[in-house]
Amino acid sequence: MLTGSCFTEHIGNALGEWKFDVLQNPNGILFDPKSVASSLISYVEAKVYGEGDLFYLNELWQSWQHHSIFSGVDKADVLRGINASQQRAHAFLQHADWLVITLGSAFSYRLVENGSAGGEWGQAGLAVANCHRAPAQSFQKHLMTIEEINSAFDSCLYQLFYFNPGLKVLFTISPVRHIRDGVVDNNRSKARLIEAVHHLVNKFDRLWYFPAYELVIDVLRDYRFYDVDMVHPNYPATQFVLEKFVQQCLDAGSRELLEEVKKIVIARKHKPFQPSTQAHRRFLQDQYQRAAALAERYPFLNLEEEMRYFSGE
Structure with a gap:
């Protein structure tokens, strides 16, 4: 708090x-x-x-x-x-x-x-x-x-x-x-x-x-x-x-995890110029897999918003 x-x-x-x-x-x-x-x-x-x-x-x-x-x-x-x-x-x-x-x-x-x-x-x-x-x-x-x-x-x-x-x-x-x-x-x-x-x-x-x-x-x-x-x-x-x-x-482990979280948060804010391209779809798929893997390793992380975005929901 x-x-x-x-x-x-x-x-x-x-x-x-x-x-x-x-x-x-x-x-x-x-x-x-x-x-x-x-x-x-x-x-x-x-x-x-x-x-x-x-x-x-x-x-x-x-x-x-x-x-x-x-x-x-x-x-x-x-x-x-x-x-x-x-x-x-x-x-x-x-x-x-x-x-x-x-x-x-x-x-x-x-x-x-x-x-x-x-x-x-x-x-x-x-x-x-x-x-x-x-x-x-x-x-x-x-x-x-x-x-x-x-x-x-x-x-x-x-x-x-x-x-x-x-x-x-x-x-x-x-x-x-x-x-x-x-x-x-x-x-x-x-x-x-x-x-x-x-x-x-x-x-x-x-x-x-x-x-x-x-x-x-x-x-x-x-x-x-x-x-x-x-x-x-x-x-x-x-x-x-x-x-x-x-x-x-923050301890060393938290700082290391924070850098991984920041990458996903920044990727979520990415504004594509050509959202219908194959390259952008690969980008979303890669980011979804990264977010899913991180959420599995650290269950206390709430990455649902990012994962919904990357999956196109």
């Missing part, structure tokens, strides 16, 4: 394409430690959301604990989507080998009193995972202390390890720059995340740290590795981080 900021999805999408069994961001993208820890506890507890957990804003029913991908015009549909995701997360996390947590910002947003008419948007002080374009005066922006971050995850991790005794956790800090906070506060935020995570890694023996932030900021350290917004790492930067991730987090 992978959860956290949008950088989580760069890693998660790649792992999914490489045929790892992956579930990512059951609440949608989350940025701050409070939201991430609370969502993980809700998966452990198999929390069921009700109508009281939703609010109406901008013609949509929304949840303060979820990304806007769960929002919708029909309240019942929104609840069904949220609770179905909760059930998947509960079942997946119970048997997961690894949990990858990517933290993006130490800033937490909390509802203020009188932030909405009659308190219909929720109780004052409630930490929100997404502001859903509500007026800025509806929130208090709070830079979490290192102690607050440690406390949130300390309780969360104990519950996770009780729920799944075999679970291992990998922390990363997102290299995405939160410039809207200002360059000074962005660095203060990242520094608190780094310090808190290293405290946790030193405390628990099933926690590790992968330096995605440092690889982009201190190894690449050049704006040509950022997108046009100067905030998000671009494709070469994310590929560099993924290469390091594979080198550091």
Whole structure:
């Protein structure tokens, strides 16, 4: 399972394409430690959301604990989507080998009193995972202390390890720059995340740290590795981080298997200029045989989509 900021999805999408069994961001993208820890506890507890957990804003029913991908015009549909995701997360996390947590910002947003008419948007002080374009005066922006971050995850991790005794956790800090906070506060935020995570890694023996932030900021350290917004790492930067991730987090046997899987995935994406030729039919047959042989050797690999494509179904 992978959860956290949008950088989580760069890693998660790649792992999914490489045929790892992956579930990512059951609440949608989350940025701050409070939201991430609370969502993980809700998966452990198999929390069921009700109508009281939703609010109406901008013609949509929304949840303060979820990304806007769960929002919708029909309240019942929104609840069904949220609770179905909760059930998947509960079942997946119970048997997961690894949990990858990517933290993006130490800033937490909390509802203020009188932030909405009659308190219909929720109780004052409630930490929100997404502001859903509500007026800025509806929130208090709070830079979490290192102690607050440690406390949130300390309780969360104990519950996770009780729920799944075999679970291992990998922390990363997102290299995405939160410039809207200002360059000074962005660095203060990242520094608190780094310090808190290293405290946790030193405390628990099933926690590790992968330096995605440092690889982009201190190894690449050049704006040509950022997108046009100067905030998000671009494709070469994310590929560099993924290469390091594979080198550091996969054993030799897995890296060797990964290269075979990549060949099949690339072949599946091949767009033929002349699909009716004998040469293309031989190509499909060869790739089908390669995929079938790999699936037989490694039954845990799900190559059904590729095999259907190569067989012409």
